[in-house]
Amino acid sequence: xxxxxxxxxxxxxxxxxxxxxxxxxxxxxxxxxxxxxxxxxxxxxxxxxxxxxxxxxxxxxxxxxxxxxxxxxxxxxxxxxxxxxxxxxxxxxxxxxxxxxxxxxxxxxxxxxxxxxxxxxxxxxxxxxxxxxxxxxxxxxxxxxxxxxxxxxxxxxxxxxxxxxxxxxxxxxxxxxxxxxxxxxxxxxxxxxxxxxxxxxxxxxxxxxxxxxxxxxxxxxxxxxxxxxxxxxxxxxxxxxxxxxxxxxxxxxxxxxxxxxxxxxxxxxxxxxxxxxxxxxxxxxxxxxxxxxxxxxxxxxxxxxxxxxxxxxxxxxxxxxxxxxxxxxxxx
Numbered sequence: 439x440x441x442x443x444x445x446x447x448x449x450x451x452x453x454x455x456x457x458x459x460x461x462x463x464x465x466x467x468x469x470x471x472x473x474x475x476x477x478x479x480x481x482x483x484x485x486x487x488x489x490x491x492x493x494x495x496x497x498x499x500x501x502x503x504x505x506x507x508x509x510x511x512x513x514x515x516x517x518x519x520x521x522x523x524x525x526x527x528x529x530x531x532x533x534x535x536x537x538x539x540x541x542x543x544x545x546x547x548x549x550x551x552x553x554x555x556x557x558x559x560x561x562x563x564x565x566x567x568x569x570x571x572x573x574x575x576x577x578x579x580x581x582x583x584x585x586x587x588x589x590x591x592x593x594x595x596x597x598x599x600x601x602x603x604x605x606x607x608x609x610x611x612x613x614x615x616x617x618x619x620x621x622x623x624x625x626x627x628x629x630x631x632x633x634x635x636x637x638x639x640x641x642x643x644x645x646x647x648x649x650x651x652x653x654x655x656x657x658x659x660x661x662x663x664x665x666x667x668x669x670x671x672x673x674x675x676x677x678x679x680x681x682x683x684x685x686x687x688x689x690x691x692x693x694x695x696x697x698x699x700x701x702x703x704x705x706x707x708x709x710x711x712x713x714x715x716x717x718x719x720x721x722x723x724x725x726x727x728x729x730x731x732x733x734x735x736x737x738x739x740x741x742x743x744x745x746x747x748x749x750x751x752x753x754x755x756x757x758x759x760x761x762x763x764x765x766x767x768x769x770x
Contacts (some may be wrong), residue, residue, distance in 0.1 A: 456760045510554075514562065515564050575648070578592055586608065613628065667706075672688060685745070692720075719738050732746065737769075742758035742759055
């Protein structure tokens with residue numbers, strides 16, 4: 439007897455936990471457990487979790503001991519994972535907790551503590567300061583909205599034997615804290631900053647072109663400067679786009695950054711003024727912003743949304759929304 443296939447849309451079908459049971463189509467499946475969706479869109483038994491860099495001669499690639507014998511006090515949640523690549527093409531994996539930054543040595547399978555004693559001390563929850571990082575050339579920048587931003591030179595001698603060093607130009611311009619850091623078009627940006635002991639949650643500061651350590655606009659031929667967005671909003675996150683622009687998400691809307699050259703250097707446009715749309719679709723949880731095939735997907739207060747330079751307003755992603763109820767029930 440020939441078998442008859444049953445087409446399944448995983449997120450709008452068997453993972454749809456928002457629709458009422460009596461509204462489901464007859465014969466449809468409702469729940470999935472211990473299954474996974476493969477690349478061809480098929481459902482198979484889940485294979486479970488495997489350790490990071492899984493191998494037979496496993497050492498400490500998953501950072502399970504957190505090197506507590508080298509200055510740690512308590513186990514902390516890992517709140518940042520990122521990759522760096524030097525100008526020589528050497529790639530490295532980094533991990534950070536509230537109080538420590540570590541770099542993986544893939545040859546030995548162990549980690550090296552690059553910085554400790556930051557973030558106000560060890561934290562046992564994810565609610566404390568967490569690091570953001572960005573790479574420009576052979577310089578890797580770290581900031582956590584608590585300590586002064588730091589820099590590390592990739593695959594080069596350290597600054598005065600310090601693995602993480604202060605940035606002299608930031609002291610010159612009075613910048614002591616930043617919540618965000620990113621690199622775009624060979625320029626380093628810092629956002630939601632404290633300058634001269636005053637918080638500017640709506641301010642973006644950038645450095646010189648292809649000169650990562652230079653942030654002083656008084657230097658000759660420097661393009662360094664700053665931009666204040668709407669007063670009262672807070673900059674949450676940002677990502678580049680396929681349209682050769684950069685989208686900046688705030689508590690009030692979405693801004694589009696582009697390069698125009700000349701003395702102006704950058705152009706700023708409020709791509710989506712949330713205040714004019716009852717703040718619908720505004721990014722709520724800043725650590726959820728991801729690039730998905732050239733579009734940005736993130737969690738707003740009312741559900742998952744999608745936005746890109748080719749959309750006039752954020753649109754709720756129904757295929758994600760129907761499967762997100764359990765996530766929002768316990769989301770802090």
